[in-house]
Amino acid sequence: MGHSTDFRSAARQAADLIADYLDGLPDRPVWTPMSAEAREALLELPLPEQGTGLDALLGEVAAKVLPHPMGNGHPRFFGWVNAAPAPAGVLGAFAATAVNPSSAGGDHADVHLERSVVRWLAELVGFPHPAGGGLLTSGASMATIVALGAARNRAAAGLGVDVREAGLSALPPLVGYVSAETHSCVRKAAELLGLGSRHLRTVATDAAGHLDPVALRLEIAEDLAAGRVPFLVAASAGTVNTGAVDDLDALADVCAEFGLWLHVDGAYGAFGRLDPASAHRYAGLERADSLALDPHKWLGVPVDCGCVLVRDAEQLRGTFSLVPPYLRDDAAGGLGWFSEYGIEQTRPFRSLKVWATIAASGREGIVRDVSRCCALARTLGELVTAADDLELLAPVETSIVAFRYRPAGLDEETLHRVNALLPVAVQERGEAFVTGTVLGGREAVRACLLNAATTEQDLRVLLDEVREAGAALVKGA
Numbered sequence: 001m002g003h004s005t006d007f008r009s010a011a012r013q014a015a016d017l018i019a020d021y022l023d024g025l026p027d028r029p030v031w032t033p034m035s036a037e038a039r040e041a042l043l044e045l046p047l048p049e050q051g052t053g054l055d056a057l058l059g060e061v062a063a064k065v066l067p068h069p070m071g072n073g074h075p076r077f078f079g080w081v082n083a084a085p086a087p088a089g090v091l092g093a094f095a096a097t098a099v100n101p102s103s104a105g106g107d108h109a110d111v112h113l114e115r116s117v118v119r120w121l122a123e124l125v126g127f128p129h130p131a132g133g134g135l136l137t138s139g140a141s142m143a144t145i146v147a148l149g150a151a152r153n154r155a156a157a158g159l160g161v162d163v164r165e166a167g168l169s170a171l172p173p174l175v176g177y178v179s180a181e182t183h184s185c186v187r188k189a190a191e192l193l194g195l196g197s198r199h200l201r202t203v204a205t206d207a208a209g210h211l212d213p214v215a216l217r218l219e220i221a222e223d224l225a226a227g228r229v230p231f232l233v234a235a236s237a238g239t240v241n242t243g244a245v246d247d248l249d250a251l252a253d254v255c256a257e258f259g260l261w262l263h264v265d266g267a268y269g270a271f272g273r274l275d276p277a278s279a280h281r282y283a284g285l286e287r288a289d290s291l292a293l294d295p296h297k298w299l300g301v302p303v304d305c306g307c308v309l310v311r312d313a314e315q316l317r318g319t320f321s322l323v324p325p326y327l328r329d330d331a332a333g334g335l336g337w338f339s340e341y342g343i344e345q346t347r348p349f350r351s352l353k354v355w356a357t358i359a360a361s362g363r364e365g366i367v368r369d370v371s372r373c374c375a376l377a378r379t380l381g382e383l384v385t386a387a388d389d390l391e392l393l394a395p396v397e398t399s400i401v402a403f404r405y406r407p408a409g410l411d412e413e414t415l416h417r418v419n420a421l422l423p424v425a426v427q428e429r430g431e432a433f434v435t436g437t438v439l440g441g442r443e444a445v446r447a448c449l450l451n452a453a454t455t456e457q458d459l460r461v462l463l464d465e466v467r468e469a470g471a472a473l474v475k476g477a
Ligand SMILES: *Cc1c(COP(=O)(O)O)cnc(C)c1O
Pocket: 081, 138, 139, 140, 141, 142, 183, 185, 238, 239, 240, 265, 266, 267, 268, 269, 294, 306
């Protein structure tokens, strides 16, 4: 075959290529470091002078891209919070790019579909959903910027300041409350919104990493007494380190008492509420003012797809709309355009891959998969607890397991050094992929379970790999 510019035949070839790629993943190393050569082949690509056929492009993808994945399609990938893509979502993404609308607003399918999938996401996690109360974003970082922007503007309005017009200099410092386990995207959003990270208080946590409502109340009282303006509590529904879910009911009580905006970061963990054995931890989630979640994590929607949900849709529209109220378009039930509720103007057709992913599984299938991940995590926690040479470092609340390698007879300093090097040592062996973190000053290995194709045998392989890589490090130490 010569050069082909025939889309139909290239698309058929692409489907086979991708299906073979996905089928072959479990039989390959989870991840392998790239050779200098392979890296260079991508880094030093010359700008092509002449164009090439679609089939040649497929050949390039097969040769240079598909052999070097991140690893997150593999059932023994336990790193960070990166899921395997849902096949239905892959097809949804493909079709969406062919339709290629801007989902800013208007009267086309993508816009109306986004209304439904945002409502579905709210229904899945049990969050109230007024019309217009949310939109899809690039991820939870963007969802957090949108939510905190609305929180900031509501607080300013409470002080009689229109911050959009007057700017931050018209405001006294607004104080927000986080914990040491809060994801960095909250701090990034606060900095970007001009709130100043020095006005974010790091409230104490209990031993399991939950933001302490009693300590929170004391900090708020102190700030009030000093004439500062508390406005925000950012809670976690699944921390990235250990999967801990804050006591959302207790935090909602504090926020109600002091009139603060309760934001919940559910980027990783919100869908954990679907596991019947974990659901009780999420009581109070529905009382938050805003919730950030990430369909591109536990649901397996292909990247990118985050979502912000709010209790009061007008808070978003009032923060981001540049359409004066007298010009607002009532075609979509008076809701206007998505671009009035967030930052992006031209917006991708994310809702098709969300729709496809959720519709292919149904609520039942999602509950089954999420519950399986949580059950596997509990099993992994039990295997770690039962082992003499491993130590569980945090209770398993959702689907993240934090532990360390601790063979008898090593001092803390050696344990620290070995465990710091352990995640990469495991990764390089290619059989399993974990990442590390630091918990209470101790180096930890962290396994995040998001893939329902993972088996108990995979968990045993992971622990064997940790032991073997750990023993080699001890020998070399
Ligand atoms: C991933 C994650 C984020 C950031 O979300 P992005 O989609 O990467 O922008 C925030 N919080 C938690 C708990 C996360 O796991």
